[in-house]
Amino acid sequence: MSGIVLLAPYPDLILALPEISLLVLGLVLVAVDIVSRKARIILPWITLAGVSLTALFLADSAGGTAFGGMFISDAYSSFVKIVVLAGVAFTTLISDRYLDTEDMRHGEYYGLMVFSALGMFIMASAADLIVLYLGLELMAFSVYCLVALLKQDPRSSEAAVKYFLMGAFSSAILLYGISLLYGMTGTTDLLAIADAMSAYGLTHNPAALAAVGCILIAFSFKVAAVPFHFWTPDAYEGAPTPITAFMSVGPKVAGFAVLGRVFFTSFYDVEAQWAPLIGVIAFLTMGIGNIVALSQTSIKRMLAYSAIAHAGYALLGVVAGTDEGLSASLNYLLLYTFMNMGAFGILILLCGPGERRETLDDYRGLAKNHPMAAALMLLFMFSLTGIPPTAGFIGKFYLFVSALKEGHTFLVISACIFSAISAFFYLRVVRLMYMEEPDKSFPLSLSPALSVALLIAAVGVIGLGIAPGPVLDMAGSAIMGFMR
Amino acid sequence: MDIPILSILIFLPVVGALALLPVDRERPGIIKWTALSVATIELFASIPLWFHFDKTTASMQFVEKASWIPAWNIEYHLGIDGISILFILLSALVTILCILVSWNAIEKKRKEFFISLLLIEGAMIGVFCSLDLFLFYIFWEAMLIPMFLIIGVWGGPKRIYAAVKFFLYTLVGSLLMLVGIIILYQTGGHTFDILALSMQEFPFRLQMLLFWAFFAAFAVKVPMWPVHTWLPDAHTEAPAAGSVILAAILIKMGAYGFLRFSLPICPDASVAMMVPMIVLSIIAIVYGGIICLGQTDLKRLIAYSSVSHMGFVTLGIFSLNTQGMEGGILQMINHGIVTGALFLAVGMVYERTHTRRIEDYGGLASHMPIFAAFFMVFTLAAVGLPGTNGFVGEFLILLGSFVARSWAGVIAATGVIIGAAYMLWLYQRIFFNPANSKIIGLPDLDDREIVTLLPMLILILVVGIFPTLLLDYLHVSVAHLLAHVTGNTAGTGSNVGYLAEIAGGMKQILPHIHH
Numbered sequence: 001m002s003g004i005v006l007l008a009p010y011p012d013l014i015l016a017l018p019e020i021s022l023l024v025l026g027l028v029l030v031a032v033d034i035v036s037r038k039a040r041i042i043l044p045w046i047t048l049a050g051v052s053l054t055a056l057f058l059a060d061s062a063g064g065t066a067f068g069g070m071f072i073s074d075a076y077s078s079f080v081k082i083v084v085l086a087g088v089a090f091t092t093l094i095s096d097r098y099l100d101t102e103d104m105r106h107g108e109y110y111g112l113m114v115f116s117a118l119g120m121f122i123m124a125s126a127a128d129l130i131v132l133y134l135g136l137e138l139m140a141f142s143v144y145c146l147v148a149l150l151k152q153d154p155r156s157s158e159a160a161v162k163y164f165l166m167g168a169f170s171s172a173i174l175l176y177g178i179s180l181l182y183g184m185t186g187t188t189d190l191l192a193i194a195d196a197m198s199a200y201g202l203t204h205n206p207a208a209l210a211a212v213g214c215i216l217i218a219f220s221f222k223v224a225a226v227p228f229h230f231w232t233p234d235a236y237e238g239a240p241t242p243i244t245a246f247m248s249v250g251p252k253v254a255g256f257a258v259l260g261r262v263f264f265t266s267f268y269d270v271e272a273q274w275a276p277l278i279g280v281i282a283f284l285t286m287g288i289g290n291i292v293a294l295s296q297t298s299i300k301r302m303l304a305y306s307a308i309a310h311a312g313y314a315l316l317g318v319v320a321g322t323d324e325g326l327s328a329s330l331n332y333l334l335l336y337t338f339m340n341m342g343a344f345g346i347l348i349l350l351c352g353p354g355e356r357r358e359t360l361d362d363y364r365g366l367a368k369n370h371p372m373a374a375a376l377m378l379l380f381m382f383s384l385t386g387i388p389p390t391a392g393f394i395g396k397f398y399l400f401v402s403a404l405k406e407g408h409t410f411l412v413i414s415a416c417i418f419s420a421i422s423a424f425f426y427l428r429v430v431r432l433m434y435m436e437e438p439d440k441s442f443p444l445s446l447s448p449a450l451s452v453a454l455l456i457a458a459v460g461v462i463g464l465g466i467a468p469g470p471v472l473d474m475a476g477s478a479i480m481g482f483m484r
Numbered sequence: 485m486d487i488p489i490l491s492i493l494i495f496l497p498v499v500g501a502l503a504l505l506p507v508d509r510e511r512p513g514i515i516k517w518t519a520l521s522v523a524t525i526e527l528f529a530s531i532p533l534w535f536h537f538d539k540t541t542a543s544m545q546f547v548e549k550a551s552w553i554p555a556w557n558i559e560y561h562l563g564i565d566g567i568s569i570l571f572i573l574l575s576a577l578v579t580i581l582c583i584l585v586s587w588n589a590i591e592k593k594r595k596e597f598f599i600s601l602l603l604i605e606g607a608m609i610g611v612f613c614s615l616d617l618f619l620f621y622i623f624w625e626a627m628l629i630p631m632f633l634i635i636g637v638w639g640g641p642k643r644i645y646a647a648v649k650f651f652l653y654t655l656v657g658s659l660l661m662l663v664g665i666i667i668l669y670q671t672g673g674h675t676f677d678i679l680a681l682s683m684q685e686f687p688f689r690l691q692m693l694l695f696w697a698f699f700a701a702f703a704v705k706v707p708m709w710p711v712h713t714w715l716p717d718a719h720t721e722a723p724a725a726g727s728v729i730l731a732a733i734l735i736k737m738g739a740y741g742f743l744r745f746s747l748p749i750c751p752d753a754s755v756a757m758m759v760p761m762i763v764l765s766i767i768a769i770v771y772g773g774i775i776c777l778g779q780t781d782l783k784r785l786i787a788y789s790s791v792s793h794m795g796f797v798t799l800g801i802f803s804l805n806t807q808g809m810e811g812g813i814l815q816m817i818n819h820g821i822v823t824g825a826l827f828l829a830v831g832m833v834y835e836r837t838h839t840r841r842i843e844d845y846g847g848l849a850s851h852m853p854i855f856a857a858f859f860m861v862f863t864l865a866a867v868g869l870p871g872t873n874g875f876v877g878e879f880l881i882l883l884g885s886f887v888a889r890s891w892a893g894v895i896a897a898t899g900v901i902i903g904a905a906y907m908l909w910l911y912q913r914i915f916f917n918p919a920n921s922k923i924i925g926l927p928d929l930d931d932r933e934i935v936t937l938l939p940m941l942i943l944i945l946v947v948g949i950f951p952t953l954l955l956d957y958l959h960v961s962v963a964h965l966l967a968h969v970t971g972n973t974a975g976t977g978s979n980v981g982y983l984a985e986i987a988g989g990m991k992q993i994l995p996h997i998h999h
Binding site for chain 1: 509552553554555556593596621622625626628629632633636637643644647648651652655656659660662663666667669670
């Protein structure tokens, strides 16, 4: 590729080509909006083109370390980046009509999204805690702004402030953990930390374990795990719906990426200490997420709690503490992207000018007026429940296999019970759509981009449910050569 | 076999359902006729199974095998033996009858209804063909979605409650089974192949764990006492076709699961758990029967009679001898035919009166004589009158349970008496007694309805008189299974014959009586 030829003298930059391409894309998006207001209409297409180009660079990247070992590009980071790109592409597609009805088609919308994706890219490729922190902050600040973009809606601002305060809090805890660790090991390099942990006999050192705990808490904030989830429902509910969809996928997968990278390289020697802790967090996350979702009347809020619950399932793979487990977690997040984006796509489909239609009651009798939309929602709801032959089942199955292999029978059985509980609120949507009569009728705000997104999501949910082989292989090979 | 006949049987209905998707929903005729033709082609496609099946071997036939998800060593592995073949044929037949009975009864969302029905058919046949645990689980769960819709969308007044209850009960059971399946996969050498897993010997503790994990799913589906409470609601509220599918096929899958998984994979645990299972079965028989006596709702009565009859089935299976097991399997088919027929018949009369309360009926025999004649045969078959299929199955089960544990046979026999009481009393209240004003002037069955009921009537009589027709398929497979579970073939002879079997059973019983 021409870019590679141009950058040939700078091997470090070649490795970072996907990041560079995202950076350029973000700047172009903001610039286009400044130069011409009329050009706003092509912003989504620029975004999609840029994302595709980034994906090409990603597919082309050789792998290796750069910038003095602070930046690493491997199969693991590539897998995470693919999920992030899928999240950006989906969000761009599903937000098309929504932005017009809410009058927020700005360059910043797309630009911020791309910048936050850049932050996630850097997190995925961070081989050093400082780089990790930079990526995390880039992602977080962009998302804070995105949440606040509904300027007329006080809920949006409130959500952003809450999210910002909580996020700042967790960043502080992360920095505290990093500084403790630096004080004891004298390094912020992930591999060097692992060496120092064993060389200095820090595996039972209370201060070192406190540092591990701080970092775990900070990451738990990012993946919205209980008991660090309190910001989630408000932030998810207040944010513009496409951004809610984006938040439930992008920052989450980036959070899991760093959780996996740091805990499976730097802290692998103290796995016996953190694994039970994450086990408790996973149990609480599944439990609280599913049980509280039962009592929601807003579907957006219900999906927020469901997002918490799904993070809990995904944590099962981390608890397993094996490469198989980590690949199960990554795989789950990829599959979750399809079903969750699909569900949010339907949410946006129902949004009209001045009417958000975010309560469960709005879904009453949907099957009668809009059978196709109802059928798709049915598919996504059953996939989120984890009923075969949908992708949701495959994802859960892989997680259960990896966790049971390491003897976490109790956790898996609880996950089963919580899945059954979750069936109750997912089914409620199906029940309302199919088994009740509509009390009002409204047109859908369908746009070509949204239909494409829904089609891709539906094909993904069924296709990956029936033929998950290729994705499983990809998730499996993402972990190869990653563990020490 | 070069033609992948089992795959065709599984996916033909699915393709049919997809073909219905683009059809205009304002053209119900096209929808109904398409569904009917797909189901009919399916039945014809299943006929070769009947003729090409080799009754002299216990190994799987019509086998298809292909790699599916290599990462987990999952295979697309299909095959049938003498036990599963009967259920495939029954599923194909019952689906046609369900389409016929829904012809006019389903008035809203017809397209979705027939799509659901065809999807269920595909999944049902898939369950009976699967020889890979993962594949089996996919089909097993895939049935839930359309069945949930059928009950919840087209059911009676309390349909939503019934649908959710059905779904949650089944899901909890299935998920626990899933844990068992994964544990089996981990300890059994990373394979989901049912045949390979049956060959292995697992430690007793693990067998017990697996037995109970599978029990969670299968007992809910059967349903065994005390996890039967979803069934009366689901049966009662479902539309006629839904009740028929539930009664004829769906609940048989639980018992089929015991035969295909619990017994072969956990033989020692099955032997150890024989008495508890027998006790649960007997409770179901007697309890279900007594509850029937107190019912005021027509469909609910038949639903509880299913609990009682399925108690007979599990009693037969866990008697762990030839008579009991063959009787149990035969009774599964019989119950499918008889209860399916009863629900079809009830659906027809409900379409006319829109009431299920028994007291709203009375004197129907003089107003709908053809219907009364059909119902009479179905009632007698449910009671187990000699000459009908119900007799053969129940008799063999009682024989088997008597040999296994004589007290079990004695108590189960009282269930037969209770059964006669509630069914005949039901018949009296509906068809005799002074005519209720509400039923005067009801039209008798039309041609479509007679065609719907006739196959069941014929099957009842044919199986009642020539049970060997079905039993011949079972002998070798059952003997093979028993040899595996108990180490004793208990009547290995490939063709003992029906009469010889009874004679053998009598000989085994007589010493007990002399004591």
